[in-house]
Amino acid sequence: LFVGMAHAQEPKHGGTLRVHHRDSPGSASILEETTDSVTVPFMPVFNNLVLFKQDEPRNSVETIEPELATSWAWSADNTKLTFKLRQGVKWHDGKPFTSADVKCTWDMIMGKAANPLRVSPRKAWYANLKDVVSNGDFEVSFVLGRPQPAMLPFLASGYSVIYPCHVPPAEMRTHPIGTGPFKYARFAKGDRIAFLGFGTFSTAKRAARTGVNPRNPGQKVKIPARTVVKFTPGAPLKAAANTGKVAKKAAA
Numbered sequence: 456l457f458v459g460m461a462h463a464q465e466p467k468h469g470g471t472l473r474v475h476h477r478d479s480p481g482s483a484s485i486l487e488e489t490t491d492s493v494t495v496p497f498m499p500v501f502n503n504l505v506l507f508k509q510d511e512p513r514n515s516v517e518t519i520e521p522e523l524a525t526s527w528a529w530s531a532d533n534t535k536l537t538f539k540l541r542q543g544v545k546w547h548d549g550k551p552f553t554s555a556d557v558k559c560t561w562d563m564i565m566g567k568a569a570n571p572l573r574v575s576p577r578k579a580w581y582a583n584l585k586d587v588v589s590n591g592d593f594e595v596s597f598v599l600g601r602p603q604p605a606m607l608p609f610l611a612s613g614y615s616v617i618y619p620c621h622v623p624p625a626e627m628r629t630h631p632i633g634t635g636p637f638k639y640a641r642f643a644k645g646d647r648i649a650f651l652g653f654g655t656f657s658t659a660k661r662a663a664r665t666g667v668n669p670r671n672p673g674q675k676v677k678i679p680a681r682t683v684v685k686f687t688p689g690a691p692l693k694a695a696a697n698t699g700k701v702a703k704k705a706a707a
Contacts, residue, residue: 479645482628485616486564489576494613496648500547501616501633504538504557505607516604519611523552523634533602540593546619547638547653554589559620561587561597572624580609 478492485493485501505527508518521527524538544552562568564575565584584606586598597606609615618624622632631639637650 483631483639483642483648484572484624484628485614486560486618487572487574487576487624487628497631497639498613498616499635499637499650500631500639501635503611503613503615503617504540505611506613507608507611514608514611516607519607523557523617527607533604534599535596536599536606537590537594537596540595542593544634546634547632548619548622550619550621552617552619552634553592554595555592556617556620557595558587558589560616560618563618563624570623573628577609577614 476496480493483497485497502522504524505519506522507514508520511518523541525541526539528537563572565581583600583603585600588596619632638653640649640651642648
């Protein structure tokens with residue numbers, strides 16, 4: 456009996472995860488959009504510098520953990536926030552991730568880039584941000600006009616993903632390229648979005664190798680090789696995999 460129970464808990468990798476989503480997003484560009492209709496399907500394509508721990512029921516500064524950053528520190532006067540960056544990370548097109556991508560992302564958000572975003576809904580979040588400075592390929596500093604404790608939580612938001620410097624914003628609306636655990640494959644507006652698993656440093660890949668969620672070592676995980684988001688207006692959030700079905704009411 457106990458042998459059977461242990462065997463049943465072993466993770467199964469591969470297959471297709473199908474998720475029913477409430478709406479067809481206007482575009483794939485998280486930095487230019489304003490609702491969960493975009494973040495829910497497209498966040499797995501990207502990474503943040505830091506992110507709120509996903510298995511915590513309430514967000515707080517204490518639940519922020521690194522993603523593309525490995526560590527961070529404030530200056531003595533709390534006007535400079537410096538991040539050490541993860542090395543060896545690749546974009547989905549094979550190009551390397553560096554501090555230049557972080558600087559480009561916030562130059563676009565703040566309207567300073569030569570090729571800016573079409574619209575920047577969260578520009579006001581960074582009114583106190585004077586500059587983003589690259590200190591070599593794997594360190595970047597956010598320079599503030601005055602101390603702002605909320606800066607780190609802003610960067611941990613689902614709307615604070617990092618964009619690649621070498622891909623124009625117009626292309627990110629229709630064919631997003633990220634560093635996340637899933638790579639964009641297809642977007643049929645009004646019907647579905649398809650993603651493929653991508654081998655990165657990320658949580659999903661580490662879990663796929665070990666069968667354990669690194670954010671919760673006691674939890675077994677199932678990692679799909681493919682994800683399909685199907686648009687079902689007004690429907691609750693549902694996920695169906697080859698190993699079973701799960702239904703969960705969407706958050707209000």
